[in-house]
Amino acid sequence: MAIVKTFNVDEATAWVEGKKQDLIKLDTVTENAFNEISENKGIEIAKFIKNISPDNMYILCKSKISEVGELINSNGALYLDFESALPYYEKNGILTGNDPETTEFNDIMNFLYMGRKEKIKEISNESNQYVILNFMF
Structure with missing residues (x-):
């Protein structure tokens, strides 16, 4: 995702194509993740x-590249620098789990x-659904 955004x-x-053979070998749900989900939420949820x-x-990366690429092309960049990425990290980036x-x-x-x-940025396009204002005093 960093390459798409950068x-x-x-x-x-x-x-992704250069790493295809390595990525194909990697499961999207690792055994550890499956076991943790099973332990915390139940085996049926883990199986689901x-x-x-x-x-x-490989399939997941291709899908995410396409999804994020479409978002960026239709809405512009989600963030422009490290500081403006902070709200996205706080909302979606913190992982749960104790492993x-x-x-x-x-x-x-x-x-x-x-x-x-x-x-704090000047907002020229208020219709952008990704705009977040956070004034700090």
């Missing part, structure tokens, strides 16, 4: 999530955003 859909697609998830990371990978990811992201404040 460059474009074509660059991201080229990267596994069944509705793409078969591998070491999740904890490490959240710790790294918390460190990256430590002390950062969302930038």
